[in-house]
Amino acid sequence: MAEDGELAEAASDDARAARIAARRREVESQLREVEGQLAELRAARGALHDDDEHDPDGVSLSSEWSRLEGLRREEAAALDALDEAAARLARGEGGTCATCGRPIDPARLEARPGATSCIACAA
Numbered sequence: 001m002a003e004d005g006e007l008a009e010a011a012s013d014d015a016r017a018a019r020i021a022a023r024r025r026e027v028e029s030q031l032r033e034v035e036g037q038l039a040e041l042r043a044a045r046g047a048l049h050d051d052d053e054h055d056p057d058g059v060s061l062s063s064e065w066s067r068l069e070g071l072r073r074e075e076a077a078a079l080d081a082l083d084e085a086a087a088r089l090a091r092g093e094g095g096t097c098a099t100c101g102r103p104i105d106p107a108r109l110e111a112r113p114g115a116t117s118c119i120a121c122a123a
């Protein structure tokens with residue numbers, strides 16, 4: 001994977017790639033959990049009659065559905081962002097901002113291995 005030379009940098013890229021992969025597994029399992037809850041909710045909803053719009057259970061199911069659906073979208077977006085960060089890292093662009101091209105603060109990458117933009121651009 002790493003080209004010859006720049007061993008120190010390759011090592012830190014490897015460490016970051018490992019952190020991205022670890023974070024990805026976390027997000028992926030959270031995503032699976034949310035999808036499982038959505039599936040349960042879908043089943044519970046299906047058990048209600050369609051014309052039970054005014055049923056209090058129907059209302060709370062709907063708001064729970066919105067909440068879970070929002071969570072699912074967030075997790076999916078986080079996965080995409082991590083994939084992009086991993087791809088940029090593999091191209092040797094992991095340390096530069098995707099927006100302005102300036103170096104990303106290493107402390108930021110430490111805290112958020114999936115970051116693809118500098119603090120100024122992310123703000």
Ligand SMILES: [Zn+2]
Nearest residue numbers: 097100118121
């Ligand atoms: Zn930037």
